[in-house]
Amino acid sequence: MSRRRNLGLVLGLSLLGVVVVIAVLAPILFKTGADELGQRFAPPSADHWLGTDAAGHDVLLRSLVATRLTLLMTVAATAIAVALGVLLGTSVWLMPRRLRELCLRAIDAMVAFPGLLLALVVAAVLGAGGSSAVIAIGVAGIPYFARLTGNLAAKVSQREFVSTARLLGVSPVRIAFRHLLPNMSEPLLVLSASTFAGTLTAISALSFVGLGVQSPSYDWGKLLNEALPSLLADRPFQLVGPAVLIVVTGLAAVLIGDGLAAAANPRAARTAAGGASTRRTSQGTPRDGYLVDVQELSIEYDGKQLVKGISFGIRQGEILGIVGESGSGKTLTAMALAQLLPDGLISNATRMTLGDLDLLGPVPPGLMAQTVGLVYQDPGSTFNPALRMGTQLTEVLRTHRRLGAQAARRRIIDALGTVRLSKPEQRMKQHPHELSGGMRQRAMIAAALATEPRLIIADEPTTALDVTVQAEILRELKRLNSEFGTSIMVISHDIGVVRALCHRVIVMYQGKAVEEIEAAHLTVASAQHSYTKALLEATPELTLENSHG
Amino acid sequence: MAHAAVAEHRSTSPWLHFAVRRLIGLAAIFLVLLVVSFLIVQLIPGDPAAGLAGANADLADIERIRHQLGLDQPLWQRFIDYAGGVLSGDLGTSFMYRQPVLTIIENRLPFTATIALAGIAIVLLVAIPLGMLIGVLTQGGRRKWLDTGFGFVTGFLDSVPGYVMATFLVVMFALGIGVLPLFPPAYTPRFGSASFVLPIAAIVIGPICTVSRVVRRETAVVLGNDYQRTAHGWRLPAWKRYIKWALPNLLTSTLTVSGLVLTGLIGGAVVIESVFALPGLGSGIIKAILDRDYPVIQAMVIVIGMIAALINLLVDILLGLIDERTLGGSHVSA
Numbered sequence: 001m002s003r004r005r006n007l008g009l010v011l012g013l014s015l016l017g018v019v020v021v022i023a024v025l026a027p028i029l030f031k032t033g034a035d036e037l038g039q040r041f042a043p044p045s046a047d048h049w050l051g052t053d054a055a056g057h058d059v060l061l062r063s064l065v066a067t068r069l070t071l072l073m074t075v076a077a078t079a080i081a082v083a084l085g086v087l088l089g090t091s092v093w094l095m096p097r098r099l100r101e102l103c104l105r106a107i108d109a110m111v112a113f114p115g116l117l118l119a120l121v122v123a124a125v126l127g128a129g130g131s132s133a134v135i136a137i138g139v140a141g142i143p144y145f146a147r148l149t150g151n152l153a154a155k156v157s158q159r160e161f162v163s164t165a166r167l168l169g170v171s172p173v174r175i176a177f178r179h180l181l182p183n184m185s186e187p188l189l190v191l192s193a194s195t196f197a198g199t200l201t202a203i204s205a206l207s208f209v210g211l212g213v214q215s216p217s218y219d220w221g222k223l224l225n226e227a228l229p230s231l232l233a234d235r236p237f238q239l240v241g242p243a244v245l246i247v248v249t250g251l252a253a254v255l256i257g258d259g260l261a262a263a264a265n266p267r268a269a270r271t272a273a274g275g276a277s278t279r280r281t282s283q284g285t286p287r288d289g290y291l292v293d294v295q296e297l298s299i300e301y302d303g304k305q306l307v308k309g310i311s312f313g314i315r316q317g318e319i320l321g322i323v324g325e326s327g328s329g330k331t332l333t334a335m336a337l338a339q340l341l342p343d344g345l346i347s348n349a350t351r352m353t354l355g356d357l358d359l360l361g362p363v364p365p366g367l368m369a370q371t372v373g374l375v376y377q378d379p380g381s382t383f384n385p386a387l388r389m390g391t392q393l394t395e396v397l398r399t400h401r402r403l404g405a406q407a408a409r410r411r412i413i414d415a416l417g418t419v420r421l422s423k424p425e426q427r428m429k430q431h432p433h434e435l436s437g438g439m440r441q442r443a444m445i446a447a448a449l450a451t452e453p454r455l456i457i458a459d460e461p462t463t464a465l466d467v468t469v470q471a472e473i474l475r476e477l478k479r480l481n482s483e484f485g486t487s488i489m490v491i492s493h494d495i496g497v498v499r500a501l502c503h504r505v506i507v508m509y510q511g512k513a514v515e516e517i518e519a520a521h522l523t524v525a526s527a528q529h530s531y532t533k534a535l536l537e538a539t540p541e542l543t544l545e546n547s548h549g
Numbered sequence: 550m551a552h553a554a555v556a557e558h559r560s561t562s563p564w565l566h567f568a569v570r571r572l573i574g575l576a577a578i579f580l581v582l583l584v585v586s587f588l589i590v591q592l593i594p595g596d597p598a599a600g601l602a603g604a605n606a607d608l609a610d611i612e613r614i615r616h617q618l619g620l621d622q623p624l625w626q627r628f629i630d631y632a633g634g635v636l637s638g639d640l641g642t643s644f645m646y647r648q649p650v651l652t653i654i655e656n657r658l659p660f661t662a663t664i665a666l667a668g669i670a671i672v673l674l675v676a677i678p679l680g681m682l683i684g685v686l687t688q689g690g691r692r693k694w695l696d697t698g699f700g701f702v703t704g705f706l707d708s709v710p711g712y713v714m715a716t717f718l719v720v721m722f723a724l725g726i727g728v729l730p731l732f733p734p735a736y737t738p739r740f741g742s743a744s745f746v747l748p749i750a751a752i753v754i755g756p757i758c759t760v761s762r763v764v765r766r767e768t769a770v771v772l773g774n775d776y777q778r779t780a781h782g783w784r785l786p787a788w789k790r791y792i793k794w795a796l797p798n799l800l801t802s803t804l805t806v807s808g809l810v811l812t813g814l815i816g817g818a819v820v821i822e823s824v825f826a827l828p829g830l831g832s833g834i835i836k837a838i839l840d841r842d843y844p845v846i847q848a849m850v851i852v853i854g855m856i857a858a859l860i861n862l863l864v865d866i867l868l869g870l871i872d873e874r875t876l877g878g879s880h881v882s883a
Contacts (some may be wrong), residue, residue, distance in 0.1 A: 113857050115817030116820070117816065117853055121850055124838045125592045125593055127841070128839055205712060211839065213668065231716055235721075239720075243713045246710060246713055247709050250709070254728065286873055340781060340782060354742075356803065365784035368784050368785055376782075378775060381774065384780070384798065386798050387793075399784075400784065403702060417721070444779075
């Protein structure tokens with residue numbers, strides 16, 4: 001992956017190198033040749049590889065000679081945009097807050113306008129010509145660069161060393177030069193490369209429409225402009241020289257920009273192996289009395305074993321807790337049971353059944369949805385922010401129970417009532433962000449209940465919630481369990497939560513179940529494994545019975 | 550339920566706030582454009598009247614133009630006259646054509662509007678499905694070759710400027726090897742709508758590549774979100790997870806990022822009109838700058854600027870329709 005990106009950078013730099021060499025040498029070597037007049041509109045030949053133009057100039061030589069002027073103009077305009085943009089963007093950040101807000105709004109408004117319009121305004125004032133084109137395109141690029149610099153400066157200035165410098169009374173200008181700019185140089189370099197590409201296109205565009213370089217000078221845009229009548233007169237080869245050079249130079253700048261960005265931001269390539277988990281059928285002998293029966297479940301990723309042969313069962317109507325630190329494999333275990341392992345993870349087990357369903361083999365999605373209900377950790381992100389609660393919650397029933405919109409709505413409103421969510425009708429019309437975390441988690445539990453599953457898997461259901469809300473949600477799960485007899489599997493890193501909620505607890509450590517114990521016996525004295533003891537010693541008491549309500 | 554209060558704080562419709570705020574915004578933009586277009590003439594180096602009259606003009610000519618432009622009056626008086634004229638629909642008379650600027654604008658506006666609006670529609674209609682398809686097909690690091698190929702092709706096409714693409718298309722299709730129908734490479738009223746095919750194609754290819762790359766990246770981000778896992782956990786079928794769950798979220802981030810690309814399309818339209826000799830605002834303003842036809846330039850700066858502002862507004866309205874939460878801000882400052 002990184003080799004490919006570096007290849008892009010190398011390719012970009014070498015392309016640009018070739019163009020720069022042409023820019024340096026071509027005017028020296030070919031200037032006289034390019035000015036020589038020959039036969040007009042000659043087709044490509046050994047003498048004139050790309051033919052001649054309306055005046056009889058060699059098109060190829062003129063394209064090569066034009067490289068220098070084009071590059072110089074592009075560099076100049078880029079320099080204007082970058083230098084003034086950085087200056088503006090940085091100084092905006094050093095202004096007092098009110099003024100800064102105002103300036104940022106103004107810059108935003110300017111960015112929203114096509115730069116070309118600003119360039120045309122400048123060109124209208126200064127008149128057509130090469131230098132006015134440079135100024136026009138350079139000025140037009142300032143707002144964009146100022147905004148990007150402003151955004152970068154905003155990020156950097158929130159870092160500690162900048163606030164420290166500010167507290168120490170270092171002058172704003174000094175902060176800008178000593179702290180802000182050096183820390184923004186890498187992204188600014190990347191942006192400069194892409195600005196260069198845009199500037200090249202824009203300057204050539206101005207020359208192309210006749211507002212840029214004027215005769216007798218010529219850049220690539222001007223050559224394209226001269227070639228246009230030939231194109232319409234069926235002599236396309238006159239265009240080839242300037243068109244190819246513009247594209248190649250632009251491509252070089254883009255490749256360099258991408259390559260620099262990749263080098264500055266080396267993200268480890270994710271080599272997720274494709275392919276689903278290996279599916280087989282359960283073979284191990286069933287254990288009596290268990291709704292869920294998992295034997296020798298192991299999960300591996302990229303050859304590394306994350307879960308190392310765990311066996312457990314969940315009885316009908318039982319709440320089983322799985323507790324352990326992050327990375328202990330508890331969530332993976334639950335996700336394997338729910339057939340929701342992420343791509344690239346491979347699970348193996350001798351037996352994994354839920355009632356009469358064999359979870360090692362394929363299970364129809366509808367059946368699966370009505371067998372296992374899921375409650376996730378962060379209710380802030382489990383709901384789709386773009387859809388109303390009602391739309392999302394009814395989807396399961398409409399998809400898998402084939403209920404109509406109205407019937408599904410009624411069922412969900414009932415379920416919301418069951419989990420004691422206030423004003424269920426109104427909630428259905430709201431978006432997730434209009435509900436609190438606790439309300440969303442109740443809604444999630446309601447969605448899980450709505451299909452009347454045999455097992456609810458709750459993965460850290462209270463971790464993201466306030467302590468008081470935590471207790472409410474735990475109470476809710478416990479009540480549903482005793483009222484409906486639904487089996488629940490609770491994953492948590494919090495032994496207090498597990499002890500308060502569960503009947504039985506499995507402690508996982510580094511991919512293994514190190515202890516299985518009745519929740520009532522979960523005390524330092526009765527725990528066998530040292531890790532369990534350590535967990536218990538670090539946990540304050542929390543019991544639902546004692547909390548209010 | 551201590552948290553019930555959270556939901557009730559939005560009393561007035563967010564759309565009303567949005568409408569009021571954006572109308573004020575449009576008015577402000579109009580005012581800025583008015584000032585900028587006014588300043589164009591004032592900032593011309595040297596004596597604008599002498600410059601406008603040309604090298605062969607005598608003193609009387611210069612005086613006449615000076616008076617015609619109101620240059621013999623104080624600056625604020627000139628601005629008030631100018632603003633009053635614009636607001637009452639009097640955009641002045643073209644130096645070149647001796648006809649009201651308003652007529653010129655009315656004749657040329659449809660061409661530019663057609664190209665720009667059709668271009669935007671095509672960019673969105675092609676780029677979003679394309680980028681999403683690639684994003685879905687390559688999720689989780691699958692189909693590396695497709696990802697690489699897509700990145701390379703779009704990256705290359707993206708670095709071809711619209712006007713070069715235009716010439717290339719003309720060579721391929723219009724002059725054609727006889728394989729494809731001959732589109733007119735330059736505008737002729739006889740061909741009507743067929744005249745727009747190549748110009749639009751030329752300006753949309755680059756933006757399609759840019760936007761579809763954004764969509765492809767955003768697809769990867771959206772598909773990695775928790776709510777997609779929720780949909781998976783509810784065992785919703787694939788099309789529902791992609792179309793109903795992912796697409797709305799994708800659209801908000803995509804439109805937010807590519808709003809600028811769409812406004813940039815106006816700039817592309819301005820240049821492309823020159824390639825195909827389309828009698829639109831773009832070729833009009835360029836010709837006016839070359840002719841130093843200032844009343845036309847001023848009016849066209851205002852009109853093109855307002856078109857850009859309206860496109861920005863359109864993007865924000867689209868965003869608001871998809872997700873009301875976005876009404877609070879603008880895609881530009883997001």
